[in-house]
Amino acid sequence: MFSIRAKKRRDGFVLDVAIEVSSPGVVALFGRSGCGKTTLVNIVAGLLPADEAHIVIDGMALDKDGKALLAEHRRIGYVFQDARLFPHLDVMGNLRYGEKRSKPHLDTPRITLDKVAPLLGLEPLLSRRVHQLSGGERQRVALGRALLTSPRLLILDEPLASLDAARREEVLPYLEKLRDELAIPMIYVSHQFEEVLRLATHVVLMEHGKVVSQGSLDDVSLHPELRAIVGSEAVGAVVHGVVESVDSSTGLASVRIGSNLLQINLRAARAGAHIRAQLLARDIILATSRPDNLSVRNIMTGTIARIVPDEEDAELVYVDIGGASILSRVTRAATISLGLRVGLPVWALVKSVSIRGHAFVEGSPR
């Protein structure tokens, strides 16, 4: 789908990355603030000159004979953190601004207002003035404005960062809809793992201007470097599964993950749906024999694959649960008293209420 190689040196900061993405979907550029995420996407968009850059989207290079293509000719949509709507134009004027300037291309079907307006719920906003919009509405208009240029790639630079939790929750479903209904590859810059968990189909983990890890969210969620970025409390394996049944009286969905069946609080899910859930390492309890008489709904069987030291006399235990891996954070004392070691069969326990699950549209890429 696209590949990015970029180098830039500035005031002692060195950005040097290579990213390769082969499937459409949402690529989350994840890392702490200051790790170079925004610098990288600005280079990709052509807003910032790089010392060295080679970017290819759908087989088309963004440089010709060593000369970088101007930003206005790249056909890359950009949604900024602060929306950047034009205050002298109304919502309609903003939406039309890019559409008027984009030339129709044979390779991509044109995205029209008829399609974008219902997708983003823009109909009631069209005649409003920009200063009459809420933060969430602004971002939806900015999304629509970028989409109407029929871009080959859409960059979203922390589009939810300036919104409060309620507004974020208002915009996120729209982003999920875009991911599932449009075939435009997206680069989603974020330092919120929650957003990545809900949106990303591919994750690029960045630290100090370098790519630390990239791949599926499942793989990256197991990466030891992640702890430094999200904090040890938020470390946890991301797993995929298919809903087998939903008990409408309890709201619990039975989800097949690897060779285990997990009960997850997911009233909205229906049988056959793909879901993604994060199992936080701090919520996973390990036992060396099968426990009885517990309120815990989920008891998975697996074998210990790896044990790595974590901070504060704790250890991260990787457990292979048959087709998937999960992480458990235990004290070193527990490791010693239980005799935990690689290869040992264990039972992993997790309360249904502590699992954060998100429905994925069926057949959407992992």
Added chain:
Amino acid sequence: MMLTAAEVDAVRLSLSIALRSVLFSLPLAILVAWLLTRRRLHGRLLLDAFVHLPLVLPPVVVGYVLLLLFGMRGPIGSWLYAHFGIQLVFTSAGAALATAVMSFPLMVRAIRISLEGVDAGLEDAARTLGAGAWDRFFSVTLPLMLPGILAGAVTAFSAGLGEFGAVITFVSNIPGETRTLPLALYTALQTPGGDAVAARLAIISFSLGLLGLIAAEFIARRVRRVLGR
């Protein structure tokens, strides 16, 4: 109060010279303001100082320099006359030039402040939406700096109505050609028994000034409403 023919002449000349000076200097002022805010120029400081010179120089000096440059024997003046038949000395066009030079710093200042207030991020957004450099300037930057441009134009126009020293030095005091309101008032004061004439001219100047200020405020409000601020 009925105006005499000489008074009508003076008012007409003042208005036309001030208007022409604004029209002439506006594009240049926008360019200079843009260069000073958006470009990392070598010699930016020098350009800045040069633009502001008329504010600190005695107007007579400005008029004198214009005479040296644009006079019939001056390097620019003789060239203009030889190639285009344009004569600036002793003409209302010359008065407009002198007025433009004197009010230029006021105009640049107002425009520059408004340009500094335009978020460069909006221009970046326009780029990603496919707008080239000129397109961005006319579709985003210019509309957003409109309040400053209007403020600069109105200030320059009002200041232009009253320009005296540079005008009288460069183009002299010719009735019907360069005798604007302040020059007519000065002439009346120099004439024995001209007090009544001077008083009338002063009242006219006063009324024009007040009208200008009210018009400026009215325009500013309209523009602010359009821009939604």
